[in-house]
Amino acid sequence: MTDASSAQRVFVNIADQLRSDIARGVYADGERLPGEDELAAKFQVASRTINRAVDLLKNDGHAIGRRGSGVYAQTPLAIKHEPCPDPAGPQGREGAWAAGEPRAFDIDCVAITSDPPPADIASTLGLDAEQTALTWMARFSVQGRPVRLTRMYVPDGLVPETSVARRDASPRRLTTLLHDLGLSAVDGVVETRGRAPSGEDCDLLEIPVGRFVLDARLTVWDAEERVLAVEQTVMDTAAYVVSHSVALREAR
Structure with missing residues (x-):
């Protein structure tokens, strides 16, 4: 050595x-x-x-x-995250535990903006650098500790000017949001990776710059294979456990 x-x-x-x-x-x-x-x-x-x-x-x-x-x-939290969630399920559906006790999520920092999305999100949505996307964001906390950020990006051009959803930043599932916008998703894929946090991630999750985050992205398409939206979930790795179900059968 x-x-x-x-x-x-x-x-x-x-x-x-x-x-x-x-x-x-x-x-x-x-x-x-x-x-x-x-x-x-x-x-x-x-x-x-x-x-x-x-x-x-x-x-x-x-x-x-x-x-x-x-x-x-600090005792790490243990929040289950299913890597392939049901898009129709309720927002904040995971189970959160702290010191062995179930805990509910608190939701704050709810906001809606219309700006050019990050470059990688823009590329997925097929947007140029100057084009904007409506972004709905919410922060989830357990026992006063921020643990997750959810951002939903929809190209501005797909959102009717008269849509109430343009002004409604309340947390909701992506499928519910798309329904409110008159859009219909027929397919989607979830990709989860670890990465270094952005400055905004550090500020909102109140984490040190040396702690990685989990970034899970649900991308959805319509029947014409047009990308409708990206839902990005950023999780504090010190709080989450990625959980998989395994079916075991007795060998015969």
């Missing part, structure tokens, strides 16, 4: 130990972790090594920093 990899293993091992302590309740949820100097003395390492270990905890959701106050233990 090289010197560089050995040094890396030191802060990773410290992060593993602190993560285990949080899981075992040595540091309760919301309890302040020991300071940098105390941890450096305990593990007999430099302060920089402790900083790197604590950054790992922040990035995977086991700790949260509070400016001027310190770093606090």
Whole structure:
């Protein structure tokens, strides 16, 4: 093992130990972790090594920093996300758990805008750089902690000027929105990938820049194979568990 990899293993091992302590309740949820100097003395390492270990905890959701106050233990949430959801199901249909208890989603930051969408969304919708899309956005939280952003993009040209939906930012499923717009989707596909968060993702989800997010995109078409909309769901990876059902049959 090289010197560089050995040094890396030191802060990773410290992060593993602190993560285990949080899981075992040595540091309760919301309890302040020991300071940098105390941890450096305990593990007999430099302060920089402790900083790197604590950054790992922040990035995977086991700790949260509070400016001027310190770093606090945080129990990760466990919210199930089905990678191939039923587009006709109700918004916020997943099950959310915290400390073993079911929790309901709170929805805020609801807004509707008409602007050019991000370049990758525009490409999927077949829009030029100057063309706009109506965007409906909502933020979902559990116990006051933001965990998910949902944005629905529909090309402005497909939305009648007289449509009430142009002014109604209330959360809804994509199929419901398209019905309100007089559009009919007949097919769709969901793609989920991990990526670095954008600045807006970090601000709205209140996460550090080092924590990846899950980006699930539902793209839908009409009978003429015209792309009608993209629904983008951005999830805090420290809060979500991607769940798959597996059918097992006894071998004969």
